[in-house]
Amino acid sequence: MKTQWEVQKGICPYTGLQLVQPKYNSKNDIQTTASLDRIDCKKGYIKGNIQFVSMAINYAKSTLTHKEMIALCRKIADYWKDKAPI
Template identity: 35%
Template sequence: MDKKNDKYPRFPYPNGRRYNLTGFKFGMLTAREVDEIRSKGRPYWICDCDCGNTTTVDSRDLLLEKTKSCGCNRYLSQTGSAGSSWSGTGELSGSFISHIIKNAKKRNIKYSITKEYLWELFLEQDRKCALTGVDISIAGYGKKDCNRTGSLDRIDSSKGYIEGNVWWVHKDINFMKNEFSLVKFKNWCKMVVEYRKEF
């Protein structure tokens, strides 16, 4: 790192002394704390974005100004309004919506909900997974944006993507639930917890 980073205090870290970025702002991101789970070698920092999302960023990418937002500023203008090519709504990008619709058609599943409905649903859920209560993000530019953790799930897998039958969950939960009914998924989770209580 160059001398411009001397303004940041340092603190002890397993592989030597590292910059303490707590409270410093990088573009739209404010560094909150080190993400101990992901930190191997260089620390990763949990950062709060001005848009309201939370993301984890390599300290080097922050210091070199390679990452300045959770991904939202790649499709929002500097004033916070959508650009001329924007086809989404809220933090929900058009490419992500298209991916959901395309995937539903590929599996021959009915899809009859609007992007506005999905965005309002996300806000009604207070940006949290409907099954676990953990914070999730649906912001991002591409259909596989690494910062996005939210995934649209059908409550009743025998029905389509229709109003009243969808909710936002964490992508890992959706992966585990797959095509299970909600009751079957909950029963399996309960059996795992009860059988392997030492976890």
């Protein structure tokens, strides 16, 4: 896991945000706190199938594949691109 963190430089591959490691007994920011994700949820937590993503992304991704998650993000971005910001 340490190698994967270093390879990613602590950056979430979906949001581009700099991640921080979770702190126990503390309130963690769901958008920037790192969470270990299986790239392919049908496979285990093995080398080549893990990445660090934000907790929010990991909750949203659930059982989606990497490609399905990207497609969902694109749909959300396309839907909101011409709408007033929140």
